[in-house]
Amino acid sequence: MSWMRDRMNTIRTPTGVVTRIRARGSAVLSTPTINRGTAFTLEERQVLGSTGLLPPQVTTLDGQPLYVYAQYRAQTSDLGRNVYFPALLRGTSFGSGDTFLTGTPTRPSRLDGET
DSSP states (O other), X not given: OHHHHHHEEEEEETTEEEEEEOOOTHHXXXXXXXXXXXXXXXXXXXXXXXTTTSOSXXXXXXXXXXXXXXXHHTOOSHHHHHHHHHHHHHTOOOSSSOOOSSSOOOOOSOOTTOX
């Protein structure tokens, strides 16, 4: 997909694989393979131009499924759970601005613009 090549590329180096993310701002958040939601550090958010597009808290990728499960369990009815789960699989946001489990997250080892 050419739009994917416009947003990121992966290069093999002697020390391993490096993913360079060229996308910035909302393009990062709309690309499931690079969007990690609130797991982006504050520094990564600055470099990627997504500061202000995500909630201020930083979470880990490991913590996101726990949060999602707690939100699912907090639904007070079968209808709420049956609406929440399919929407979750579609990558729909639920009020906090967080979108979870929308693709295979990758952790870039180098961001363009980073020294």
